[in-house]
Amino acid sequence: MTLVRRRPIPFLPVFLMAWCLTATLPAQEHPSNPSPTASAALPGSTGGQYAETDICQTCHQEVWDKHFANTPHAALLKGNQHGCQACHGPAQAHVDGGGDPTKIVRFEKLSPAETAAICTKCHQSTPETQNFSKSEHLANGVSCTSCHSPHRSKDVNFLLVKPQTELCYGCHAAQKAEFARPYRHRVDVGLIQCSDCHNPHGTETGHQVRAAAGQFKVCTKCHTDTMGPFVFEHAPVKTDESCLQCHMPHGSTNPRLLQVNNVNFLCLRCHTANMNGAAPGAPSFHNQATKYQACTMCHTQIHGSNFDPFFFR
Ligand code: HEC
Numbered sequence: 389m390t391l392v393r394r395r396p397i398p399f400l401p402v403f404l405m406a407w408c409l410t411a412t413l414p415a416q417e418h419p420s421n422p423s424p425t426a427s428a429a430l431p432g433s434t435g436g437q438y439a440e441t442d443i444c445q446t447c448h449q450e451v452w453d454k455h456f457a458n459t460p461h462a463a464l465l466k467g468n469q470h471g472c473q474a475c476h477g478p479a480q481a482h483v484d485g486g487g488d489p490t491k492i493v494r495f496e497k498l499s500p501a502e503t504a505a506i507c508t509k510c511h512q513s514t515p516e517t518q519n520f521s522k523s524e525h526l527a528n529g530v531s532c533t534s535c536h537s538p539h540r541s542k543d544v545n546f547l548l549v550k551p552q553t554e555l556c557y558g559c560h561a562a563q564k565a566e567f568a569r570p571y572r573h574r575v576d577v578g579l580i581q582c583s584d585c586h587n588p589h590g591t592e593t594g595h596q597v598r599a600a601a602g603q604f605k606v607c608t609k610c611h612t613d614t615m616g617p618f619v620f621e622h623a624p625v626k627t628d629e630s631c632l633q634c635h636m637p638h639g640s641t642n643p644r645l646l647q648v649n650n651v652n653f654l655c656l657r658c659h660t661a662n663m664n665g666a667a668p669g670a671p672s673f674h675n676q677a678t679k680y681q682a683c684t685m686c687h688t689q690i691h692g693s694n695f696d697p698f699f700f701r
Pocket residue numbers: 439440443444445446447448472473476479480482483486487488489492493494
């Protein structure tokens with residue numbers, strides 16, 4: 389089994405490319421990125437002049453030193469990127485007004501879509517974040533800043549508001565309960581994270597699951613031994629729902645994260661004594677005497693076999 393802790397994502401080059409495009413093309417030439425909130429329409433945005441990048445430091449020393457200079461966004465202080473104003477908008481009027489709080493973008497006043505429009509100016513084009521506008525999260529009022537805090541992150545990774553598991557459990561109590569079942573993927577000890585299987589920024593597929601259509605990549609990227617191809621395939625493993633026909637993804641009261649407590653009940657959902665449906669019937673000598681109940685005692689290679697059509701070895 390190969391464990392993939394973190395996907396290496398060439399974030400910076402993609403970002404720079406996107407930034408160059410944005411910087412050189414007039415806004416109208418971005419039909420794929422219609423801005424629901426032109427920056428001038430944001431509450432607090434004056435749409436006016438940028439102030440000197442360094443001037444914010446004179447009045448917001450603490451934010452600058454303690455909550456910004458040591459974060460990845462300090463990269464925005466370089467060149468002509470306007471530093472703090474890359475997010476808070478052009479702020480000459482705010483400075484001229486002696487720090488007028490009505491003349492600056494304040495994120496607590498913004499809707500989730502308005503916030504996303506600011507952040508995705510720069511974070512649109514990575515494969516990781518590009519589907520946010522279609523995500524269940526945005527559709528349900530969850531904002532970039534529900535999960536990320538540029539100034540007050542409590543996790544060294546990804547500027548998260550809190551460590552990931554705690555963050556997700558904060559809103560997903562039902563899943564927290566599933567991961568407390570006796571058999572479970574061990575997110576509690578960090579063996580695996582929600583984001584190994586889900587993209588919190590949304591996906592093309594249902595339930596924000598990281599999966600490619602037609603193959604259950606979300607599971608087989610770690611459980612490579614179940615993937616095949618095998619000489620003798622077990623048909624359900626190859627279907628679209630694949631693993632989820634027999635397993636629970638989060639946690640289960642049954643060993644091996646199975647959906648049912650007795651293996652024979654699982655098999656007999658599809659294999660009946662008198663053959664019907666798509667699956668062939670179990671032979672008549674499988675008379676459900678105790679000997680035949682633990683199907684995988686004999687049919688051990690239940691995900692497929694290279695040696696035996698009945699998955700004995
Ligand atoms: C002349 C001093 C001064 C300068 C320069 C200044 N600010 Fe402010 N800023 C203030 C004051 C005063 C407030 C109001 C604080 C309050 O109400 O708690 C404020 C408020 C803010 C707020 C809203 C804070 C909140 O509680 O929501 C933001 C954001 C902000 N400033 C960003 C900036 C940025 C970015 C710059 C640099 C372009 C900047 N400020 C430059 C004095 C200044």
